[in-house]
Amino acid sequence: MSTTHHGLTAHSRSTNSRFKIIMTCVIAALAGLLFGLDIGVISGALPFISKQFHVSDRIQEWIVSSMMVGAALGALLSGWMAKKIGRKFSLMIGAALFAAASMLCAFAADPEWLIVGRVLLGVAVGIASFTAPLYLSEVAPRTMRGSMISLHQLMVTVGILVAFLSNTAFSSTGNWRWMLGVIALPAVAMLAGLLLLPQSPRWLMSVGRDKEAQSVLKQLRADTKEVEVEVQEIRDQLKISQEGWGLFRSNPNFRRSVWLGISLQIMQQLTGINVVMYYAPRIFGLAGYGSAHDQLWGTVIVGAVNVAATFIAIGLVDRWGRKPILITGFSVMAASLAALGGLLHAGISSSTSQILAVTALVIFIAGFAMSAGPMIWILCAEIQPIKGRDFGISASTFVNWVANTVAGATFLTLLNTIGHAPTFWLYAAMNAFFIIVTLRFVPETRSTSLEQIERNLMAGKPLRELGQ
Template sequence: MSGTAAATHRGPGLFMIGLLASLAGLMFGLDIGVISGAQQFIETDLHVSDQAMGLIVSAMMAGAAVGSLGCGWASAALGRKRSLIVGGIVFVIGSIGCSQAGSAESLIVWRFVLGLAVGVASYTAPLYIAEIAPEAIRGRMISTYQLMLTSGILLAFLSDTAFSYHGHWRWMLGIIALPGVLFLLGLLVLPFSPRWLLMRGRRKEAHEVLMGLRGGLRRVVDAEIDDIDRQLKKPQQGWGLFRSSPDFRRSVGLGVLLQIIQQLTGINVVMYYAPKIFQTMGYAVEAQMWFTAAVGLVNVLATLLAMAVIDRWGRRPTLLAGFGVMAAGLAVISWTMRHGAPATHGLQLFTVIMLLVFIAGFAMSAGPLIWTLCSEIQPLKGRDFGIAASTVTNWGANMVVGFTFPLMLSGLGSSRTFLLYAVLNALFIAFTLALVPETKGMTLEAIENNLMAGKPLRRIGR
């Protein structure tokens, strides 16, 4: 039975299940966005230095790195559903803890706890969605995770704006526990992953779950179970393959570099510190918050556009265009801020527009494409290892960027800081030309064959 046929005969609850699981992305986005608007009020209330604020912001990423390291084992031992439930519980506890923090030190601890939940959810939710979705619509369903992430950032920015009028930073940090509770309630009705059930030898339950997901068509379900059985006979050999195969080490290395590059574009500098950036442009608190909400809106709209064109334009051309747009946008911002805040209202507004251009450039290119490439370039037997390595790297690089930006802003100044990120984006154009393959329209098997045959990385695709 073909993937298209399987997609045609799907149960009515499939998209609802996928949407519910992707709410993990919403929680991830909420946590990224919420700290942005709360910072200036935390600094005043808790007397926080630039270094301490960097630790408060980056503690979440440190927790996420730890959480993502352990969740491969947890998702296999407990199951994808139970892992998501654990992540949801920790998310709610961490959110409430952050809202009650009485010092910078306790806020750092609770942000780390919150990061553990984000690390589990960011690894497990896409995995769960991939395992319940028919092949023909898997890409679209997994893309809902990225869309929910950007939507979470926008909702957090809007929530921060509402609470900013009275400086209620504790409400900003605590309100995200509410979607966490709703997520937990929704998880109770999710089925277990049929792939995980088969891994555990629970064939009857796996068959029942797939019958519900595939509209009750036995031939479709039997064919899918046969496919899963064949895949399970090829066990993961990540560490052993990494030690024995220089070609696999090349693909892991490329995945790691791509994730470092994604963070060094400067995207999370904007997501974590948008109000502070708008403050350096000379805007008052209310304008800072509304412009921050505009950042979230552009991020969502550009992600929607990326989902529509990602498989038509190709990976390399889209990345090259995105890095070019981001480099140009940040270079212009650096120029307008070379003497401090822009001198005129028109120049201020132009600087904001260029920041939004930068956001759109990222959301259209490096945002979705780097995650796509990291999953496409890894061979089957080492895919779990390769993706885990790139995911942990993402969080580590994210933590470094989140910690260093306020120090760079105070030490180098806003103009030089943005110029540095502009130069990095320009360098990433050369990196893409030299190493990044074009994988559009290529099967994973063909990419793997080219990789393991020793072809240059940029030629393992088309």
């Protein structure tokens, strides 16, 4: 009798823990989805906003880039919040703020209020984009950790696609308020879902709530042995105190890994990816697609390719390696943007040149989504030593948003001052330059333990040899 009872208990525990993990996946995925929706939604709404409020290109740049200013602030806040109130409550604040700010944007009476709403949306995105992967990495069993963090990146691309589809659906009426307001719904769903989720066991132990941490792990792991091992590992890790700023000041080797992380995030933004995402309809207009409806269907194709190519990265990252994927991606992006610039220079007058321009744009998107999109986030997490990980990742995430702001706030100005073709050639030249930077400085970290990478860094090995 007792064996049957015991067997049932073991089986139900396994089912229960699997259900909890899947729930966690879905909620964390919603954090990525919010990020993607926010990137995607503004590109479709912008032409209608500029028509209603008669705003200049300069103000359009501000409407787009104000979100990134907020996200940089959110990224700075998020490390402190995640430590003080925990990962779960930080995510809840992010979701609630996102829902409120979406409504503020939807009801904005003038461009100024819209910019305020976008800054608040950005703060919410900055908090969620830092906290969700952190929470995932601490709650997921190690066998699922890599795929869970990749899932977050995948959901960002899904969010962009969903926003592009939603924009296209509302484009016939030109109702930009609905475009901006409808994204509050997934934020409310995420907030409701978060109420059901446990706190991060690692955070609970960091504030001395060991019993609660053990009970959370018992819910999330099928095997009691696994729980004991994990509790001991967390204890050992927590003995290594985070001393980011002190370490940055005193240790030149740690400074190298922080600067590499920052450089990688600047490279990611200066590929031109978010410029394409934010101003996609404008670019399709340059390629000869006149109507708003055609331009928005073009953005849907961009979004779909973005999602599909992310699967390539997830499939290849642990087989092919980070560095070859990055070099391939930068080469593809440089070539496709150079071609797009060439077509714009020659003048897009025939349907053939229109199709070629869109093809170049789509190849560029695929090149990014399979390489610099996910690879740079993975590398930034891998190269930082344990003692300085929080500081290193916070610094590079903050710089990502600053670089994103600069790219978003200068694109239309570049088009209007140096011209359409030279703007795309400039971005092509930057991608070509990033191939050289990758060859010289970026390490191959595939199948190297984090401890080994840290030992190589602290021993003063060249950056590109950290994974050896």
